[in-house]
Amino acid sequence: MNFKTFLFGVLAVGAVSGGAYLYLEKRHTAEIQAARLEEAKPIAAPAVTVMKVTTENFVETAAVSGSLVPREEILVSPEVDGLRVLELLADEGDKVKKGQVLARLVAEQLDAQLAQNDANLARSTAAIAQAESQIVQAEAQAKEAAAQLDRAVPLKQSGYLSGSMYDQRESAARTTQAQLLAARDGLKAANAEKAQVEAQRRELQWRRSNTDVTSPEDGVISRRTARIGAMAAANGEPMFRIIEKGEIELDAEIVETEMKNVRVGQKAIVTVPQVGDFEGKVRLVSPEVDKTARLGRVKIFLGINPVLRIGSYARGRIETASSRGLAVPSSAVAFDHDLASVQVVSDNKVHRRVVKVGLVTNDLIEIKDGVSEGDLVVTRAGTFLRDGDVVRPVLPEPRLSEVK
Structure with missing residues (x-):
């Protein structure tokens, strides 16, 4: 009984071991076959975000910033010094x-002073009349003395007139002639004095006419420093500052590297914070660049606008160039030294193309050569993609504003 029991146990153990071996072998074979099937499956291509090449409008701008200033500022000062301000008739x-x-x-x-000048003018006029009468008198005396001298000449020659009497007549003729010259010089002096008095009068009248301080041109008063009772001074602070015709412009700074693209007459949009946007034109491009800050200056004419205040900060965008062409995202262009390239997806394969770029607007770059409208380009250059790589292009979902 014991031997039969032992033999039966041995047979049972062998049967169990054989069954386990067959199970494990079959399982191992199934795993190998499953692994081979898995390896035989095709690998899914990676998804890549792409954008279609489209035609867009491009406007290249140069950024500037500065302050609003008058186009021309007029400084109004008194023509007459030393007079007090009596009345102010205009304000800021x-x-x-x-x-x-x-x-x-x-x-x-x-x-x-004008009244005193009137008296001086009357006195000089009287002096001229007196000098003229003295000339008439001197001329008559000189004429009479000359006639007596002429009559004395033949009498002296014939011996009827003594030498002393002749000498007296000759002396009288010379004296009256000198008196005539003195009278004429007196008239010249009187005329000169009158001319001087008249010149003083013209100056006084000019000073009197300029006691009214007037505006030299149309405009808007931006500042008034005059005060009633203050002494007016031509060399001091101007009494008034006037914005000629009310015209205002932006006096702005610009980066040195962008000045080469700015030209007089180009359009610009000037933004004044908390006020709004205003159209203008470049009026002046300074030929000088600050050697320390490396900044240049431009002036953008804005014209007449009551809401603009001089001294306000403003920034501007000058339209330096414009075009219409093929557009790709800026991130899609890779730059290597002087070459620019994009990655185009065609037939689910990546192809690198060298392109020629143009203007830049916001996040788009103009492509002048190298791609065609409708091409799919990888939106981010520099990804780990090479020519010939198989990819699955994915277009981004349109924004809500683009949904028709």
Whole structure:
């Protein structure tokens, strides 16, 4: 019984071991076959975001910033020094016309000087009349003395007139002739004095007429420093500052490298914070660049606009060039030294193409040569893609604003 039991146990163990071996062998074979099938499956191509080449409008701009200033600023100072301000007839912000009275100065002192000048003019006129009468008298005396001398000559020769009497007549003729010359010189002096008095009068009248401080041109008063009772001075602070015709422009700084593209007459958009955007034109491009800051200066004419205030900060964009051409995202272009290239996906394969770039607007670059409209380009250059790589191009979903 014991031997049979042992034999039966041995047979049972062998059967179990054989079955386990067959199971494991079959399982191993199945795993190998599954691995081979998995290896035989095709590898899925990586997804790559692409964009279609489209035609867009390009406008290249140069950025500037600065302050609003008058196109031309007029400094109004008194023509007459030493007079006090009597009256102010205009204030800051007022629109004024050419010749309009802005202020009046005290004129009493000049009026008194004019009255004194009138007296001096009357005296000089009387002196001229007196000198003229003296000339008439001197001429008559000289004529009479000359006639007596002429009559004395033949009498002296015939012996009827003594030498002493002849000498007296000759002396009288010379004396009256000298008196005539003196009278004529007196008239010249009187005329000169009158001319001097008249010149003083013209100066006084000019000073009197300029006690009214007027505007030399149409414009808008930007600042008034004059005060009633203050002494007017031609060499001091101007009484008024006027924006000629109310015209304003942007006096701005620009990066040195962008100045080469800026030209007089180019359009510009000037933005004044909290006010708005305004159209303008480049009026002046300075020929000088600051050697320390490496910045140049441009002036953008904005014209007449009541909402603009001089001294305000503003920034501008000058349109330096414009075109219409093929566009790709800026991130799609790779630059290697002087060469630019993009990666085009065609038949699910990547192809590198050298391109010629043009203008840049926002996040788009103009492509002048190398691609065609409708081509698919990889949106991000520099990815680990090579020529011939198989990819799965994916177009981005359109933004809500682009959905029709």
